[in-house]
Amino acid sequence: MPKATVERLPLYxxxxxxxxxxxxxxxxxxxxxxxxxxxxxxxxxxxYLGSHGVRGVGYDRLELCAQLRRALGLTDKWxxxxxxxxxxxxxxxxxxxxxxxxxNVIGLYDADPSKIGARVDGQRIKSMEDxxxxxxxxxxxxxxxxxxxxxxxxxxxxxxxxxxLSILNFAPALLKLPDTVKCRQVDLATELQILSYYQASRxx
Amino acid sequence: MPKATVERLPLYxxxxxxxxxxxxxxxxxxxxxxxxxxxxxxxxxxxYLGSHGVRGVGYDRLELCAQLRRALGLTDKWxxxxxxxxxxxxxxxxxxxxxxxxxNVIGLYDADPSKIGARVDGQRIKSMEDxxxxxxxxxxxxxxxxxxxxxxxxxxxxxxxxxxLSILNFAPALLKLPDTVKCRQVDLATELQILSYYQASRxx
DNA sequence: AGCTGTGAACATATTCACAGCC
DNA sequence: GGCTGTGAATATGTTCACAGCT
Numbered sequence: 357m358p359k360a361t362v363e364r365l366p367l368y369x370x371x372x373x374x375x376x377x378x379x380x381x382x383x384x385x386x387x388x389x390x391x392x393x394x395x396x397x398x399x400x401x402x403x404y405l406g407s408h409g410v411r412g413v414g415y416d417r418l419e420l421c422a423q424l425r426r427a428l429g430l431t432d433k434w435x436x437x438x439x440x441x442x443x444x445x446x447x448x449x450x451x452x453x454x455x456x457x458x459x460n461v462i463g464l465y466d467a468d469p470s471k472i473g474a475r476v477d478g479q480r481i482k483s484m485e486d487x488x489x490x491x492x493x494x495x496x497x498x499x500x501x502x503x504x505x506x507x508x509x510x511x512x513x514x515x516x517x518x519x520x521l522s523i524l525n526f527a528p529a530l531l532k533l534p535d536t537v538k539c540r541q542v543d544l545a546t547e548l549q550i551l552s553y554y555q556a557s558r559x560x
Numbered sequence: 561m562p563k564a565t566v567e568r569l570p571l572y573x574x575x576x577x578x579x580x581x582x583x584x585x586x587x588x589x590x591x592x593x594x595x596x597x598x599x600x601x602x603x604x605x606x607x608y609l610g611s612h613g614v615r616g617v618g619y620d621r622l623e624l625c626a627q628l629r630r631a632l633g634l635t636d637k638w639x640x641x642x643x644x645x646x647x648x649x650x651x652x653x654x655x656x657x658x659x660x661x662x663x664n665v666i667g668l669y670d671a672d673p674s675k676i677g678a679r680v681d682g683q684r685i686k687s688m689e690d691x692x693x694x695x696x697x698x699x700x701x702x703x704x705x706x707x708x709x710x711x712x713x714x715x716x717x718x719x720x721x722x723x724x725l726s727i728l729n730f731a732p733a734l735l736k737l738p739d740t741v742k743c744r745q746v747d748l749a750t751e752l753q754i755l756s757y758y759q760a761s762r763x764x
Numbered sequence: 765a766g767c768t769g770t771g772a773a774c775a776t777a778t779t780c781a782c783a784g785c786c
Numbered sequence: 787g788g789c790t791g792t793g794a795a796t797a798t799g800t801t802c803a804c805a806g807c808t
Contacts, residue, residue, distance in 0.1 A: 357757075360777055366753040374734060383789065390734070396779055396792090403791060411790045412786040428753050429760020436752070443651030448748060450647060453732060457749035458756065497759060498752070521762065522755040524748075528657060530578060530594070538758045540751050544652060544728075545661035547744050548640070548702070549570040549632050551726040552662060553561075554742045555701055556633020558725065564799055587767065600770090600801055607769060615768045615807045 357427070361401045367391050368401070369424045372417060373456075383414035430458030435496045439511055440503030441466040441474075441481050444526055448500060449476045459498075463490050467507065484514075491518045498522040505529040561631070565605045571595050572605070573628045576621060577660075587618035634662030639700045643715055644707030645670040645678075645685050648730055652704060653680045663702075667694050671711065688718075695722045702726045709733040 371390040375382060384402070388395035402409065405423045409415040425431065433455070438445050441464050449464055464479050465487040466472065474481050482490070490496065499520045503511050508527035515523065516537055523539045525531055533539055575594040579586060588606070592599035606613065609627045613619040629635065637659070642649050645668050653668055668683050669691040670676065678685050686694070694700065703724045707715050712731035719727065720741055727743045729735055737743055 358777070362757050363754055365757070366747075366750040369753070370732075370734065370747075370750070385789085394779060396781090397777085399790060400778085400792080407790095409790050410786070411784070412788050414789065427757070429756045430753065434752075434756060434759070443647050443654055447647030447651055451732075451748055453749055457752060459749075459752055498755060500752075522759050524751050524755060528574075528655075530574065538755055540755060542746055542751060543570075543574075544655055545657055546570040546574070547728050547746060548638075548661060548663055548704075549573070549634065550567055551702060551728060551742055551744060552633045552638055553566050553569070553631070555638070555726050562799070589767085598801060600803090601799090603768060604770075604800085611768095613768050616766045617808075618767065 357404045361404055362428075364391070364393065364397075364401055365424055365428055367393075368398070369421065369428075372421050372424070375417065380417055381410075381414045382417050382420065384409070386414070425458065428458070433458055433460040434498050435460050435462045435494050436498045436500060437462060437487060437491060437496055438464045438500045438502060439466075439487060439515070440501065440507070440527070441471060441476060442502065442504075445500075445502035446476050448502060448526075449479065462494055462496065463487070465490075467503075467511075484511075488514065488518050491515070491520060496520065499524070501525045501527055503527050561608045565608055566632075568595070568597065568601075568605055569628050569632055571597075572602070573625065573632070576625050576628070579621065584621055585614075585618045586621050586624065588613070590618070629662065632662070637662055637664040638702050639664050639666045639698050640702045640704060641665070641667050641669060641691060641695065641700055642704045642706060643669050643691060643719070644705065644711070644731070645675060645680060646706065646708070649704075649706035650680050652706060652730075653683065666698055666700065667691070669694075671707075671715075688715075692718065692722050695719070695724060700724065703728070705729045705731055707731050 371387055384395040384398040388398045405427050407423055436459050438449055438461060454461055464476055464481050465484060466481050467484050471481050472483050497520060499515050501508055501523055505528045508529040509531055512523060512531045521537055525539055526542050528543055531539055572595060575591055588599045588602040592602045609631050611627055640663050642653055642665060658665055668680055668685045669688060670685050671688050675685050676687050701724060703719050705712055705727055709732045712733040713735055716735045725741055729743055730746050732747055735743055
């Protein structure tokens with residue numbers, strides 16, 4: 357499946373949720389409008405799912421949701437860990453959508469001893485030693501990294517060494533990782549700077 | 561300038577910062593290695609800056625930084641507002657890199673009266689009324705949206721009505737905006753789901 | 765010798781346009 | 787009539803490969 361398509365599938369899922377129960381069937385046009393995408397593009401994307409939309413009608417909403425979930429590998433919930441429980445880690449830990457999105461936060465971890473034992477969204481913050489043990493025990497493969505920039509590489513190395521294969525990195529640091537590990541970077545400065553470009557080059 | 565190039569410029573800037581004072585000159589190869597990009601791609605990207613690298617030598621590090629900044633419209637600091645001061649908004653407000661990235665957080669705002677007056681990173685949380693006034697007064701064009709999903713659209717509409725032209729949206733909600741307004745969406749569920757796809761389809 | 769800048773080749777992604785089916 | 791699925795056309799992006807400068 358093309359990379360560009362993969363990156364749009366979650367959007368479609370989100371749009372279908374937004375459309376809600378009202379419609380039992382959804383056309384590529386309707387989905388395209390909500391998603392802000394060309395409708396031919398939507399159809400081509402969905403055709404990779406081996407989806408069978410009905411000509412003259414559209415796609416069955418629930419079936420399409422199920423197909424998107426299956427394609428994204430969301431049939432079972434992925435266990436994930438959150439490493440670094442500052443404001444950002446806490447914010448993510450409090451996010452109520454993990455379950456609906458297909459994920460299960462099995463633990464929160466921090467290197468700061470004074471934080472250990474505190475509760476965030478009902479979960480006890482655990483130590484970095486616990487992190488290693490938990491990853492191995494639950495065969496966790498995905499981690500969310502919300503440590504300070506300075507600690508990110510070191511923590512990432514440890515995560516990789518105990519079996520983590522996907523990292524969602526919110527720390528403003530470029531990680532050097534083996535190419536067996538997939539990483540996505542979310543960076544505030546980067547996003548603002550991209551907006552700045554378009555802002556600055558706006559016709560006035 | 562191509563969209564793909566624009567989205568890489570901040571990365572180059574970050575890489576140059578990471579390379580630091582040690583080198584006075586940087587080759588496209590060196591930059592490519594740090595950034596994880598093909599070196600021809602780097603050269604082509606930089607050629608859009610009208611950059612003058614020196615054959616046989618490379619690019620002058622400081623000059624290149626300056627050119628990247630200029631191209632991204634970061635010559636003056638953009639004033640930005642943060643709307644919604646929950647954990648996420650607080651986390652972003654505490655980010656120490658705004659200044660170095662080219663931005664200046666002029667205020668934090670929340671709709672919850674019980675939060676108003678509290679301090680985050682030295683700034684007093686202000687009301688939504690203040691938000692409108694401040695945007696107009698300081699001619700703010702960029703906003704970071706960190707409200708709950710339910711409030712995002714309403715707040716966005718207000719921001720647009722008082723002159724905001726770029727929104728960085730962290731709320732898990734799809735905003736409907738006039739196409740004069742540029743928006744970038746940062747979504748936890750989306751990022752995890754993309755990772756899930758590659759995780760699930762990994763050769764085992 | 766070492767590096768940039770860039771045309772040409774290739775690869776990926778998007779959109780059009782329409783046949784085919786309900 | 788309305789919508790899907792998709793080949794063909796177009797647009798965008800990446801990489802190669804090398805001439806040209808220092």
